[in-house]
Amino acid sequence: MKKLFIYTLLILAGMSAFVSCSKEEKVSLEKENLDYFAITNKPKEKWNALDSLCDTLYRDYGVKIVYEYTPQMIRPNDFYYPPAYDKALAYTRKVMKTLWLEPLKKNFPDYFKKETPIEFILMGGFYHGHPTNTAIAAGAGFNGQFYRLGMGGINNLDLSNKAAVHDHVVILWHEHAHNQDVKYGRGEIFDRISVGTYYKEAWNTKTEAQAVADGFFRKYGGFAPEEDFATTVEHLTRFPKNDVLTLINSNEKLKRKYNLITKFYLDKGMDLHKLQSVIYDLIYKN
Amino acid sequence: MKNILKISGFLSLLLLLFASCEKDNITTTVEELVGTEKQMETDLKQVLGKSPNGWVMMVKSTLADTACIPVVMQFDTTKNMVKMKSVYGTTPNNKSTYLINKGVSGILLNFSGGSIVSSLMRMDRSYGDVTDYVFKVLAVSSDAIKIQCLKSGEAYKQEGGQVYTLFKRPDSWKWADDVTLLDMKTAEAKVGLNNVNGILTLNYIPTSKKVNLGFSFRNSFDSNLAAWQAVDPFYNNASANVFDKFYIFFNPVNYSNTGTIQTVYEDTPVARQGYNALCYLPFSGNASSSTSNAKFVKSIKTPYFVINEVIRNGTNVTIKVASYDKTGKEYITGEYKNFN
Numbered sequence: 001m002k003k004l005f006i007y008t009l010l011i012l013a014g015m016s017a018f019v020s021c022s023k024e025e026k027v028s029l030e031k032e033n034l035d036y037f038a039i040t041n042k043p044k045e046k047w048n049a050l051d052s053l054c055d056t057l058y059r060d061y062g063v064k065i066v067y068e069y070t071p072q073m074i075r076p077n078d079f080y081y082p083p084a085y086d087k088a089l090a091y092t093r094k095v096m097k098t099l100w101l102e103p104l105k106k107n108f109p110d111y112f113k114k115e116t117p118i119e120f121i122l123m124g125g126f127y128h129g130h131p132t133n134t135a136i137a138a139g140a141g142f143n144g145q146f147y148r149l150g151m152g153g154i155n156n157l158d159l160s161n162k163a164a165v166h167d168h169v170v171i172l173w174h175e176h177a178h179n180q181d182v183k184y185g186r187g188e189i190f191d192r193i194s195v196g197t198y199y200k201e202a203w204n205t206k207t208e209a210q211a212v213a214d215g216f217f218r219k220y221g222g223f224a225p226e227e228d229f230a231t232t233v234e235h236l237t238r239f240p241k242n243d244v245l246t247l248i249n250s251n252e253k254l255k256r257k258y259n260l261i262t263k264f265y266l267d268k269g270m271d272l273h274k275l276q277s278v279i280y281d282l283i284y285k286n
Numbered sequence: 287m288k289n290i291l292k293i294s295g296f297l298s299l300l301l302l303l304f305a306s307c308e309k310d311n312i313t314t315t316v317e318e319l320v321g322t323e324k325q326m327e328t329d330l331k332q333v334l335g336k337s338p339n340g341w342v343m344m345v346k347s348t349l350a351d352t353a354c355i356p357v358v359m360q361f362d363t364t365k366n367m368v369k370m371k372s373v374y375g376t377t378p379n380n381k382s383t384y385l386i387n388k389g390v391s392g393i394l395l396n397f398s399g400g401s402i403v404s405s406l407m408r409m410d411r412s413y414g415d416v417t418d419y420v421f422k423v424l425a426v427s428s429d430a431i432k433i434q435c436l437k438s439g440e441a442y443k444q445e446g447g448q449v450y451t452l453f454k455r456p457d458s459w460k461w462a463d464d465v466t467l468l469d470m471k472t473a474e475a476k477v478g479l480n481n482v483n484g485i486l487t488l489n490y491i492p493t494s495k496k497v498n499l500g501f502s503f504r505n506s507f508d509s510n511l512a513a514w515q516a517v518d519p520f521y522n523n524a525s526a527n528v529f530d531k532f533y534i535f536f537n538p539v540n541y542s543n544t545g546t547i548q549t550v551y552e553d554t555p556v557a558r559q560g561y562n563a564l565c566y567l568p569f570s571g572n573a574s575s576s577t578s579n580a581k582f583v584k585s586i587k588t589p590y591f592v593i594n595e596v597i598r599n600g601t602n603v604t605i606k607v608a609s610y611d612k613t614g615k616e617y618i619t620g621e622y623k624n625f626n
Contacts, residue, residue: 083400
């Protein structure tokens with residue numbers, strides 16, 4: 001009986017505590033009040049020419065092109081700077097539409113459907129590790145998140161310089177190769193080819209000829225397996241098929257890497273040799 | 287007895303519970319804040335467009351105490367675009383986007399596209415004290431907008447950088463109009479100036495002090511301009527590359543001028559062509575710019591001159607220059623003449 005009395009009291013006390021505290025419910029915040037990332041979807045009447053172009057590209061290709069943002073939108077301790085408007089507009093028209101998305105969808109529809117990132121970030125410069133120092137940034141673009149790709153240096157890319165544009169597009173495919181690597185994994189067999197022979201930080205002390213002799217398509221590929229993978233894709237995207245075949249026949253390691261990567265891409269619907277000639281023709285034969 | 291103790295114990299516990307909950311009557315100001323923010327956002331949107339000649343942000347260089355560097359911003363509030371002009375360089379097609387956001391710290395003015403503001407963030411502090419291109423909006427009125435760099439710059443330092451009070455561009459600032467008054471890149475501008483001896487008279491408004499300088503123009507970099515442009519700190523750093531590739535020339539100077547035109551010069555600071563302006567901020571890669579400019583800027587107490595008028599009368603050329611303080615008032619006015 002005593003215990004029952006005590007328990008009843010306890011329950012009552014507990015209930016009253018909850019009931020009495022639940023009365024405070026008048027605080028109301030409007031739902032749209034906080035936007036931690038400071039990204040807004042602009043209403044249509046505010047759209048400029050680039051917004052309209054980005055919208056068309058989004059509808060046609062499903063890629064959201066991001067050209068304006070805050071310094072730390074991507075990652076809190078990395079700093080990226082938006083491109084100048086005119087340059088971003090010209091770049092989006094020429095590189096994003098004409099040299100990347102249009103030929104990709106037309107020539108490689110399956111690959112386009114499955115392997116195209118959903119966000120593309122345009123950067124005026126490159127990656128900065130410090131918010132305000134004067135050091136010039138590094139890194140051609142960024143990747144590593146398979147839904148998002150980005151390219152840097154748009155403020156300094158001269159769209160009338162065919163060689164520079166060709167190099168830029170090839171590097172875009174290099175960055176995309178990192179996406180593919182992150183998404184599927186290049187595999188242990190690839191890593192075993194050059195295991196133990198990577199140059200690491202010393203890559204820049206090597207010559208390109210030495211790198212080829214050591215089984216890397218570029219000396220930067222000798223830096224680490226992930227760059228080995230991306231530079232192989234880059235090489236196949238940059239040089240004509242015959243030149244690539246001649247080169248790989250000179251070195252067993254190059255040949256094995258070539259075989260693995262062509263298959264990796266072909267399985268997904270991408271013929272890198274065809275991609276090479278499509279890009280080359282678009283830039284040099286138009 | 288024990289029971290009474292227990293019961294009274296529980297009763298006091300109950301009392302405590304009620305009493306403690308009573309304290310919960312916190313009068314929250316959240317709704318009020320939201321209201322203030324909404325008002326500020328509306329005000330900002332309206333006010334930005336209400337200065338057809340634009341708003342001015344005065345940026346402070348570590349090289350000058352009183353003179354501040356103007357950045358003129360013209361907002362197109364229908365399309366959220368902003369055009370900027372400044373003394374650092376020329377930008378004929380310059381425009382960029384801006385956004386008004388609500389962030390955790392209130393209303394934010396975000397110069398979201400690449401612009402002079404994001405560019406200055408990557409320069410050293412002699413080019414200005416801008417440390418972010420996102421600004422917290424502190425106050426808005428019809429003739430002033432008070433904003434603060436969201437971050438102070440260095441990683442792990444406190445939030446909140448420089449505070450700027452934007453004001454409407456004064457009508458007397460002819461340099462900021464759309465008309466080009468002097469662009470030394472062009473052959474026409476060089477006539478009567480290049481390799482011609484002249485004199486620059488400066489009046490320091492707060493002290494009424496007058497200074498005469500022997501002054502000339504020399505297009506010595508023309509033959510090798512492309513190579514020099516590679517050391518342009520703005521062009522050199524793609525993140526900051528929002529200006530045209532720079533055009534530079536020497537402004538030979540004689541500090542001991544006695545009031546008439548002379549033919550000797552003591553030093554050769556390097557000027558870069560700004561938007562109707564001459565900019566003397568030093569840049570690495572040119573020894574003369576590093577040492578002579580530092581000396582010149584210190585001596586004349588400003589890193590720039592804007593050009594408000596160019597009068598050509600036959601071969602006689604008069605150029606009216608000025609430099610402004612933090613509030614946009616004339617700190618220095620001056621006149622260059624190539625005749626006595």
